[in-house]
Amino acid sequence: MNTLPKSQQKRDALVKATIRLVNNNGFHATPMSKIAKMAEVSPGTIYLYFKNKQDLVNQVYIEVKAAFSEFAFRDYKEDLTVKEGFKNIWKNIAEFKLKEFEEAMFLSQCDNTPIIDEPSRQEGLKHLQPLLDLLERGQKEGIIKPVSPYMLYAFSIYPIAFFMNMQERAIFKLTRENIEEAYEMAWNSIKV
Amino acid sequence: MNTLPKSQQKRDALVKATIRLVNNNGFHATPMSKIAKMAEVSPGTIYLYFKNKQDLVNQVYIEVKAAFSEFAFRDYKEDLTVKEGFKNIWKNIAEFKLKEFEEAMFLSQCDNTPIIDEPSRQEGLKHLQPLLDLLERGQKEGIIKPVSPYMLYAFSIYPIAFFMNMQERAIFKLTRENIEEAYEMAWNSIKV
DNA sequence: TTAAAATGAATGAACGTTCATTTTTCATAG
DNA sequence: CTATGAAAAATGAACGTTCATTCATTTTAA
Structure with a gap:
């Protein structure tokens, strides 16, 4: 048997x-x-692990964000070309947002509401750094458009969040083919 | 004097x-x-205008969404070229999201949380139609990439929401120059 | 004078959090 | 291997607060 300790399970x-x-x-x-009921735990037990409700949501946010960037950069290597590196990261992010749907939707809600406090938000922002570094390297190599990294992010990565939202409402679904199409549009928008 | 009736003011x-x-x-x-206090009205008065709290937020959502699309399409004419029409709409949306900041942030929060009920959400979606029509016309003329309109939206319009979010946190601010830059990237991503 | 609009104290339900009590765990003794 | 008991973990009823909503009363408008 190799299960987690009971406390970790809870x-x-x-x-x-x-x-x-x-x-x-x-x-x-x-x-x-309700959280306690769904977790099959007594309400009081929550307070053994979390200071209060705000602390609970902050911790969940930070952990999900960490899992997200772990996933996004899992196969990132310094020696990849900028183009290869970007493709890997983009596809990973797309895969995460469409497969790890609940986690991704949770992040989206946290990023668009005041439920998370500012320190936790800052903590979450740090995870973007490897991507920003890669884009900067691309700019030095003359491969990526010489504009603000936020501009690059907005037009290449941020659109994925829209697909996630559309998928939830079953309005539009990314298939294997249009993921490829979408990736091409993303790369197109940032390459020089 | 040409003021609104008192009831409308409230x-x-x-x-x-x-x-x-x-x-x-x-x-x-x-x-x-608190809503009542900020509006300088008694709590009971709210229920003269809105059935309950859910109805209040639904109505506000629908009205702000309507104001948004009114603004977005204010100078839209059928006889403009696709390129001119898109530019007008894009710039209007950008102006709204950066100038009518509170309204735009409110919409963003509603669109990313479960606070709005589904009928109101559907109601809000209708407002996009003129843009979708324009894009379709562009596709028929061979000017716009022949991909799903949602794909076009994701890469050309949706990024503006990211700028709005960054502006709130004072992380990145769109200036007159990079609005131009951003528009070019938007058009670039959808033109054939 | 009367109808409409507005008020705000009152109500009851729901919530976050606490803590006295119970249950579980586990090292050690028999 | 079993029994023991003390410490740790977990429980859930209870508490005090907050909140959405109501409605008997007052104010305003015409």
Whole structure:
């Protein structure tokens, strides 16, 4: 047997329940009692792992964000070309947002509401750095447009979030083919 | 004197207060009592204009969305070329998101959380139609890439929302020059 | 004078958090 | 291997607060 310690299992269950309930109801409309019930734990137990409700959502945010960038940069190597590196990262981000749907939707909600406090937000922003570095390298090599990295991000990576939102409402779904199409548009928008 | 009737003034004050407070605290963390206080109205008065809290936020959403598309398409004429028409609309949307900041942030929060109910959401989506029509016309003329309109939207319009978010956190600010730059990238990403 | 608009205290439900109690864990003794 | 008991983990009923909503009363408008 190689299971996690019980306490870790409970914490994980609480994190998972928080993600799911916040996605469905919003943070302030999900009571601690419901989080506890979904995690099959007593309400009091939450306070063994988290200081309070705000601390709970902050911790979940930071952990999901870390999992996201772990996934995004999992196969990143310094010795890849800028083009290869960007393609890997872009595809990873797209895969995460479309497959790890609940986690991605949770991040999107946190990034667009005041439920996360500013320190945790800052913490989350750090994870973008490797991508910004790569883009900068591309600019030095004359491969990437010489504009603000935020501009590059907005036109190449940010659109993926739109697809995620559309997918939730079943309005538009990225298939294998138009993922390729989308990637080409992304690269196109930043390459010189 | 050409003022609005008193009752309309109160309703307007309530709508304004809702936008501001929801932006700062999130919907479920803004009590009706605070909305009333900011609007300088009694809590009971809210229920003369809105059925309940959900109805309040739904109505505000729909009205702000309508104001947004009114602004976006204000100078749209059928006889403009696709390129001219797109440029007008793009610039209007950018202007709205950066100048009518509170309204735009409110929409962003509604579009990324479960606070709005599905019928109101559908209602809000309709407003995009003129843009989709224009893009389709462009595709027929062979000017616009023959891909899903959602793909075109994601890469040309959606990035503006990112700039708005960055502006709020004072991380990156669109200036007159890089608005031009951004527009060029947007057009570039959809033109054939 | 009367109808409409507005008020704000009152109500009851729901929530976050606490803490006295119970259950589980586990090192050690028998 | 089993029994023991103390420490750690978990429980859930209870508490105090906050909130959305109501409605008897007052104010305003015409």
